[in-house]
Amino acid sequence: DADVTQTPRNRITKTGKRIMLECSQTKGHDRMYWYRQDPGLGLRLIYYSFDVKDINKGEISDGYSVSRQAQAKFSLSLESAIPNQTALYFCATSDRTGGRNEQFFGPGTRLTVL
Amino acid sequence: AQSVTQPDIHITVSEGASLELRCNYSYGATPYLFWYVQSPGQGLQLLLKYFSGDTLVQGIKGFEAEFKRSQSSFNLRKPSVHWSDAAEYFCAVGPGNQGGKLIFGQGTELSVKP
Numbered sequence: 001d002a003d004v005t006q007t008p009r010n011r012i013t014k015t016g017k018r019i020m021l022e023c024s025q026t027k028g029h030d031r032m033y034w035y036r037q038d039p040g041l042g043l044r045l046i047y048y049s050f051d052v053k054d055i056n057k058g059e060i061s062d063g064y065s066v067s068r069q070a071q072a073k074f075s076l077s078l079e080s081a082i083p084n085q086t087a088l089y090f091c092a093t094s095d096r097t098g099g100r101n102e103q104f105f106g107p108g109t110r111l112t113v114l
Numbered sequence: 115a116q117s118v119t120q121p122d123i124h125i126t127v128s129e130g131a132s133l134e135l136r137c138n139y140s141y142g143a144t145p146y147l148f149w150y151v152q153s154p155g156q157g158l159q160l161l162l163k164y165f166s167g168d169t170l171v172q173g174i175k176g177f178e179a180e181f182k183r184s185q186s187s188f189n190l191r192k193p194s195v196h197w198s199d200a201a202e203y204f205c206a207v208g209p210g211n212q213g214g215k216l217i218f219g220q221g222t223e224l225s226v227k228p
Binding site: 004033035040041042043044045048058090092102103104105106107108 | 157163220
């Protein structure tokens with residue numbers, strides 16, 4: 001069974017719609033992250049959370065919001081989707097123990113905004 | 115500014131040939147360095163990591179990387195490439211403390227010719 005799961009795996013939506021991407025983990029990690037991947041740009045950090053009460057913006061948070069419902073769950077919302085949010089979205093987790101920040105990734109959600 | 119540069123967007127090698135993927139970083143503190151691989155339709159899998167000690171690190175799937183502080187580089191190598199190595203490879207850098215976020219390079223896509 002996968003340690004980091006993302007739902008849905010694929011989503012096609014229309015401009016202006018609200019979309020939620022969900023991430024769950026069974027690794028027991030306290031830190032969770034949302035990235036988007038675009039061709040030629042690598043992975044860029046959208047939001048990250050070091051525990052349930054600690055949520056921080058990453059480098060490209062505009063147009064996105066997040067919710068950390070529990071240690072194991074971290075959701076990403078697009079309040080009003082626009083076409084340039086079409087991308088591959090990854091959730092990741094890490095454990096603060098040892099402080100080495102090795103991150104473990106989910107399989108990704110491919111989002112298309114028409 | 116903190117950054118990671120992978121100068122080669124796309125590399126093609128013949129099966130059985132050697133491989134070197136370049137990674138250069140700019141980071142103000144002691145870096146922790148990572149290489150991840152993304153196979154088509156998959157999430158990111160950790161290949162190897164460098165925290166300290168021996169500057170030549172071994173990873174999974176026969177990969178190795180060498181940390182060269184004087185050149186701010188962490189190049190990935192494999193002596194003999196297999197067709198299954200075709201994927202996208204990402205270099206990432208993070209801080210050597212518990213505060214960590216990772217910064218990713220743009221990625222290098224590897225194609226393998228039969």
